[in-house]
Amino acid sequence: MKTTGNTIFFTGGTSGIGLELARRFRDLGNTVIISGRRKDLLDQLAATDQLEGVLLDVADPDSIATAFADVTARHDVNVLITMAGIMQSENLQDPAHLATSEAIVDINLLGTIRTITTFLPYLQQQADPVVMTVSSGLAFVPLALTPTYNATKAAVHSYTQSLRLQLAGTNLQVIELVPPAVQTNLLDGAAPDPTWMPLDEFADETITLLQQHPDAEEILVDRVHFLRAAERENHYAEVVTALNAGH
Numbered sequence: 001m002k003t004t005g006n007t008i009f010f011t012g013g014t015s016g017i018g019l020e021l022a023r024r025f026r027d028l029g030n031t032v033i034i035s036g037r038r039k040d041l042l043d044q045l046a047a048t049d050q051l052e053g054v055l056l057d058v059a060d061p062d063s064i065a066t067a068f069a070d071v072t073a074r075h076d077v078n079v080l081i082t083m084a085g086i087m088q089s090e091n092l093q094d095p096a097h098l099a100t101s102e103a104i105v106d107i108n109l110l111g112t113i114r115t116i117t118t119f120l121p122y123l124q125q126q127a128d129p130v131v132m133t134v135s136s137g138l139a140f141v142p143l144a145l146t147p148t149y150n151a152t153k154a155a156v157h158s159y160t161q162s163l164r165l166q167l168a169g170t171n172l173q174v175i176e177l178v179p180p181a182v183q184t185n186l187l188d189g190a191a192p193d194p195t196w197m198p199l200d201e202f203a204d205e206t207i208t209l210l211q212q213h214p215d216a217e218e219i220l221v222d223r224v225h226f227l228r229a230a231e232r233e234n235h236y237a238e239v240v241t242a243l244n245a246g247h
């Protein structure tokens with residue numbers, strides 16, 4: 001994808017990776033619209049960061065339809081980034097985890113599918129259309145603490161591949177952003193671990209990769225390679241052990 005002159009709609013973007021990338025894209029000369037459930041943050045970011053925001057809950061199909069109609073009435077969106085996601089720890093031996101599981105599938109997987117389904121026919125009429133999904137290094141190696149999260153990200157990875165295959169030969173580019181552990185409040189809404197990748201560094205490297213590889217299918221910063229390549233390079237068991245040590 002080109003990194004300037006786009007009109008980019010993010011699901012999510014009120015915090016963390018989405019917000020940081022939204023700021024970078026805005027500074028590179030793109031029109032950026034963020035979204036999310038936290039209206040207070042959307043209002044604040046419109047004032048402090050001049051980022052246009054739209055209220056959206058990807059767990060609610062009506063909310064997606066309303067946001068789509070609203071955004072596309074005002075903008076010619078050519079890039080959709082499905083950033084919205086939640087990550088919660090679960091104890092699979094406690095049946096109470098099921099409600100958590102269902103919420104994670106609803107937002108991370110069904111939310112991604114619903115949003116892409118809503119935007120796809122419209123995007124295909126635009127110039128330089130792009131769908132960027134957001135999986136995770138945990139799509140490739142499981143963190144035992146977050147079983148359903150890992151599973152939804154593996155599913156997003158697979159869905160993204162099928163989308164790319166079905167759209168081969170069309171002008172729509174499908175990109176998968178595969179972050180490593182990055183310092184945000186994603187996991188249970190808690191403070192990040194300082195050993196995770198600093199958000200600024202992640203955003204810098206991501207933008208650089210997009211600039212250097214406009215035809216990229218996957219955006220993989222250095223710190224995620226050990227997870228993405230674990231199985232292919234026959235380190236899978238060691239990487240599973242190392243990733244889960246201390247949890």
Ligand SMILES: NC(=O)c1ccc[n+]([C@@H]2O[C@H](COP(=O)([O-])OP(=O)(O)OC[C@H]3O[C@@H](n4cnc5c(N)ncnc54)[C@H](OP(=O)(O)O)[C@@H]3O)[C@@H](O)[C@H]2O)c1
Pocket residue numbers: 011012013014015016017018035036037038039041056057058059082083084085086087107111134135136137178179180181182183184185186
């Ligand atoms: N941080 C990491 O280590 C890491 C690693 C790999 C992948 N990722 C992925 O990166 C994405 C962003 O996560 P983050 O780390 O930046 O965490 P974050 O700061 O918690 O951001 C999550 C974003 O998703 C939005 N969101 C959550 N549920 C939503 C819903 N139902 N409808 C609409 N928006 C919703 C949130 O907005 P509201 O709360 O305002 O709705 C927020 O803007 C996620 O998909 C995550 O899985 C993160």
